Amino acid sequence: MPHPDEPALVVYVADNSSGVALAVYDATDSAVARAALQAAAAEISQIPHPAEPKWSLPNWCEVLDEDGVPVLHLDMKDEIRYAALIVRIVLHALAAAGADGKLEPKRQPEDPFEYDPRAARFADMEPLSELDARGLPSGFPDGFPVPEEATLVQAGHSRDGTGEHAAWRRSTGPFTGYLDRLRAYGCTFGVVPRPLAGDGTVRYTLWRDGAGGSVTLYQSEARSTHSPVYWYVSVVWQPQAEPPAVAVEPDEAPDTRPLPSGPAAVREVAEFLLPPELVAGYEAVAAIAAAGHALEQLVSARPDPADRRPAPTMVAARLAPVLGRLDPGQLKMVRHTCLTMVANLVAAGRRPRSVGLNLVPDEDGHLYAADIRERAPGVVEPKLIPVLETGLALVKGGPMVAEALSGVPGSAVRPLADRYVWLFAGLEPEQLTAARDACWRIFED
Secondary structure, three states: OOOOOHHHHHHHHHHOOOOEEEEEEOOOOHHHHHHHHHHHHHHHOOOEOOOOOOOEOOOEEEEEEEOOEEEEEEEOOOOHHHHHHHHHHHHHHHHHHOOOOEEEEOOOOOOOOOOOHHHOOOOOEEEOOOOOOOOOOOOOOOOOOOOOOOEEEEEEEEOOOOOEEEEEEEOOOOOOOHHHHHHHOOOEEEEOOHHHOOOOOEEEEEEEOOEEEEEEEEEOOOOOOOOOOOEEEEEEEEOOOOOOOOOEOOOOOOOOOOOOOHHHHHHHHHHHHOOHHHHHHHHHHHHHHHHHHHHHHHHOOOOOOOOOOOHHHHHHHHHHHHHOOOOHHHHHHHHHHHHHHHHHHHHOOOOOOOOOOOEEEOOOOOEEEHHHHHHOEOOEOHHHHHHHHHHHHHHHHHHHHHHHOOOHHHOOOOOOHHHOHHHHOOOOHHHHHHHHHHHHHOOOO
């Protein structure tokens, strides 16, 4: 029987595809409702992206407890064609779990400011329901310079309560001189890694008397010849912050530094956005995801019609020239590291157990996919079995582990380690580093 609210929920998901928040209110047992939403999130995360079928549809899909209410958060950008499927998955999961209560969009208090979605630059910020007497988030310090001739269009706080965000908009021209006002207020400026400073933006870290955050200046793109152009200034503030390693003089010109790539870019982002204990893990995830994406192109390439070899034999032969750069110990470490994180995703309820990745430990405690190892003998050359196992682990597991950390580059504040440390349970820093280095090695000429 169709759910009476299903049409309205589909419209809501389609209209808010990049920021869906579905909550279950008045459930008799909120734990049951939360488990049902987690099951739905896991199923939604299995939907392939239409442009990249080996990657998941959502950029972010997670269930959070907010004031005792379980809330499914989903970001699928502009893929509104999936709205009805998303709603059906959620309703089916709730019904299958026997969860009562009412599924509806997360109830939002009336905004105390004029909301502009183009000012919502950070994935880890939630809207504030009220501002202080100054018309600012309460954590902003006394006397903080408010931009002139501007409208507040964003005010939020981080989920862990460690920072606040405010953004202003105006149509009369750029915020010339605002950085000078911040400097006169006593702020010291620092450099933001180039991968996090978007094209056409001006972004610096801020620090003053033990507190600080960041400031970003940017201009909106005209959506049509008749749409207005706006200028924005965005400020993040935290009560505790580290001073910049090297203070710089701010410049209102857009960032034109060369954009790094590969390990250097990942290291910059990791050290800037994450606590030290998560840096090695993030670097390993980025390397595993990059390797998996590259190898997937080999695995999915159309076979030669004249090639009559079994599929595992062909795949192993394609992978061998690339993964053959790694010695047996490196292959084993990469496979084990990737599959351990996949197992942690399954244990945390963030992923269903995947077909083809029946994970078991070998005599040394290193994980492998029993499904692959049992079918390979007699079909694949013995020396290529480790190549096949590692390659398929990266292709299947790389997108999964990357999705778990996909929100990091869009973070406004450094998250607490507990938010991500579970993903690396059972792995030592040395293992993560070894897997990282081995994965990047396959890209060497």
